Amino acid sequence: MWEQSFRDKSFERRLFRARAIVAAIIVLIALGGLTWRMVYLQVELHEKYKDLSDNNRVQIRPVGPNRGLIYDRNGVLLAENIPYYSLTIVPERTRDLEETLQFLNDLVGVSERDREQFEKRLSYRRRPFEPVVLRHKLSEEEIAAVAVNRYYLPGVDVEAQLVRHYPQGKAFAHVLGYVGRINQMDQEKLEQDEENKRRYSATQYIGKTGIERRYEHLLHGNVGYEKVETNARGRLLRTLERQNPEPGTDLTLHLDSRLQLLAAELMEGRRGAVVAIEVETGGILAHFSNPSFDPNAFVTGISYADYGLLNNDPDKPLIDRAGYGTYPPASTLKPFIGLAALQAGATSWNYRIKDPGWYQLENDERFYRDWKREGHGTVDLEAAVVESCDTYFYDIAVRTGIDRLTPFLGKFGFGRDMSLDVITATSGLLPDKEWKRAYRRSAWYPGDTVNLGIGQGFMLVTPLQMATATAVLANRGKWQVPHLLLAENDEPIAIEHGPIDDIQLNDERNWDRMFTAMEHVITGRHGTARSLLKNLRFPIAGKTGTAQVVSIPQGEKYDSEALKERQRDHAWFMGFGPVENPQIAVAVLVENGESSGRTAAPIAQALINEYLGGAEG
Incomplete structure (x- = not known):
């Protein structure tokens, strides 16, 4: 009874009303703020958040x-x-x-x-x-x-x-x-x-x-x-x-898969390289190096173990021997030496020497031996090419001199990388006096010229360079830069001549006479590639070569059985066909193949037969 008398209900109602109004104002302000914020985000910042949303959703x-x-x-x-x-x-x-x-x-x-x-x-x-x-x-x-x-x-x-x-x-x-x-x-x-x-x-x-x-x-x-x-x-x-x-x-x-696959088949189990070039265009028809590797293994990533096996293989399958491997050209250089001597007037087709089986420089006790110990008897230039008489080429190389030999050989592309698009191609080595003075810190001696006369000594060439020089020879000195690309999207491409002049001989008949001599390498009675006669479908001109891997002491005879397999001579063959109208030039190198007539030459002949046989058909 007494508590009720002390309560002021009117005051309480006013207090509640005030509090309600304050709460309502706060709520309204909050709602107004939310409404403003929503309008701001949806209208004012619409483009910004639309872009951000799209960036998360659209890429x-x-x-x-x-x-x-x-x-x-x-x-x-x-x-x-x-x-x-x-x-x-x-x-x-x-x-x-x-x-x-x-x-x-x-x-x-x-x-x-x-x-x-x-x-x-x-x-x-x-x-x-x-x-x-x-x-x-x-x-x-x-x-x-x-x-x-x-x-x-x-x-x-x-x-x-x-x-x-x-x-x-x-x-x-x-x-x-x-x-x-x-x-x-x-x-x-x-x-x-x-x-x-x-x-x-x-x-x-x-x-x-x-x-x-x-x-x-x-x-x-x-x-x-x-x-x-x-x-x-x-x-x-x-x-x-x-x-x-x-x-x-x-x-x-330009590659012809028939020739490439044939080269792979014939080189099975051998180390070496094969290069074939179309004489008229300079197009590379075959470019094969053996041993090889499976390129598909590298596409998605080869394992370290598999790569190690390839990289450490003593046969070096990753190296392109055709474009990058360098070897002494041996007797395959003799037709070019002969033309150089003719051009210099140091020999003629009638110039003869008597070959006792050795050659000796004046005031020099050393004997430079011929591969035929008893000698070839009396020989002229054609016989020297056919029988590969070392003594004759020792003589004419010295008579010509290094100052005239090297520039002439350079015209065939030796000592230069003349390929347009073979990425592994190297320049080899065409030595001269300046080179020896710069890199060997020594003078050029007559004995160096003697060795160069038979493609030994310092000179090194690649199979691609040898095939290129052979194609220029077959084309009678006319240069076609060796290249692989034939067409882009079926549109043939034009190949520029390149930074080298055609070769002009003092007597243009020397081309044909050298062709005849090289043809007799195969068809002649004493030809070093006479073994090709049994499969001769087209007239071929060529030259064999045997490049020394290790030096044989003077007076000693080469003994294949006494040498380890990798110390035996390399076998070369270069040639072209048909002789009257050359269409294909080939160079074959078989490492430690020894007899080129049994190893390198038949491979070249098979490629020439395949190419000309297909063209004929």
């Missing part, structure tokens, strides 16, 4: 071009692109990379090598959110396993792509080369040029050697782009817009 992705194909002159495919499925990871999108790798190992299996290669690629400089390959060559079952578990694998995907493949395998490995994954060094070079950086933004492979590297700028093509929509996990939902890439240029080479 611009580069699209790599298809690499151009490579064909031989007859349309046979030498380098193609085949479908390939790879397991990739975008590290930025994975919750736990180590856990993801373990899950994938349990799911489809990830080898130690795959893991090592993945970590290596991950360490390279790369673009953010760029997929990194973990495994290649997924089977259909493995692809299905990954697809079923995609929910548990954010950032993991299976990418379908076209990967380079070489259907002819080892036969074309050195001349075609191969593509390989872009490594850190490649990436740094590409990033130095903005145009290349853009062109390769979606490319994982680049030409490493051979034609693949030489014509990378044509084979690669130009990148395209696509605008795609993705979900929160980064998976592709749909393509909104696409600009197709421009595929690389298809290349046709």
Whole structure:
């Protein structure tokens, strides 16, 4: 009773009303603030957040071009692109990379090598959110396993792509080369040029050697782009817009797969090289080095163990002996020495010497032996070429002199890399007085000239250089720069003559007379390649050569049985056919092959027969 008398209900109502009004004002202010903020975000910042949303949802992705194909002159495919499925990871999108790798190992299996290669690629400089390959060559079952578990694998995907493949395998490995994954060094070079950086933004492979590297700028093509929509996990939902890439240029080479495969067959079990050139055009018809290797093993990355086996192999299968290997030319140089002596007036077709089996310089006790110990008797230039008389060429080399020999030999391309697009080609060595003074710190002695007269001593040539010189000889001094590329997208290309003049002889009849002498190397009674007669389908002019690997002491006889296999003489043969209208020039080198008539010459003859027989048919 007494408490009720003390309450002021009117005051309480006023207090409640005031509090309600204050609360309502606060609520209204808050609602007003929220409304203003919503309007600000939805209207004022609409474009900004729309762009941010689109950037999360819509991405611009580069699209790599298809690499151009490579064909031989007859349309046979030498380098193609085949479908390939790879397991990739975008590290930025994975919750736990180590856990993801373990899950994938349990799911489809990830080898130690795959893991090592993945970590290596991950360490390279790369673009953010760029997929990194973990495994290649997924089977259909493995692809299905990954697809079923995609929910548990954010950032993991299976990418379908076209990967380079070489259907002819080892036969074309050195001349075609191969593509390989872009490594850190490649990436740094590409990033130095903005145009290349853009062109390769979606490319994982680049030409490493051979034609693949030489014509990378044509084979690669130009990148395209696509605008795609993705979900929160980064998976592709749909393509909104696409600009197709421009595929690389298809290349046709002068190479004839018939000759290349025949060379590979005939060189089986031997070390050496074969080069064949079309005389009229300078097109390289065959360029084979043996032993070889499978270029397909390098495309997606060769294992350290497999590469070690190749690199440490004593037969050096990774070296292109055709373009890079250098050897003394031996007696294959004699036709060129003969022409040099004729040009200098140091000999004539009628000049004769009596060969006792040795040659001696004035005031010199040393005897320079002929390969025929008892000598060849009285010989002229033609007989000296046919029988490969060393003594005759010792004599005319000294009579000509090094100052006239070297410049003339240089006109045939010796001592120079005259090829247009053989990336492994080297210049060999054409020695002269200046070279010896600079590199041997010694004067040039007459004995050096004697050795050069039979293609021994300091001079070194590659099989490609020998084939080139033979083609120029067969073309009667007219130069056609040796080259591989024939056409781009079926459009023939024009080849410039090159920085060398045609060879003009004082007497143009000397070409034909040398052809006759070289033909008699095969058909003559004492010809050093007379063994070719039994398979002679077309008239061939040629010259054998036997290059010493180790020196034989003066007075001692070469004993094959006493030497280790790799110390035995190299066998050379160079030739062209048919004699009257030369179409193909060939050079064959068989390391430690000894008798060129039994080893190198039959290989050259088989290639000439195959080429001319096909042309005839």
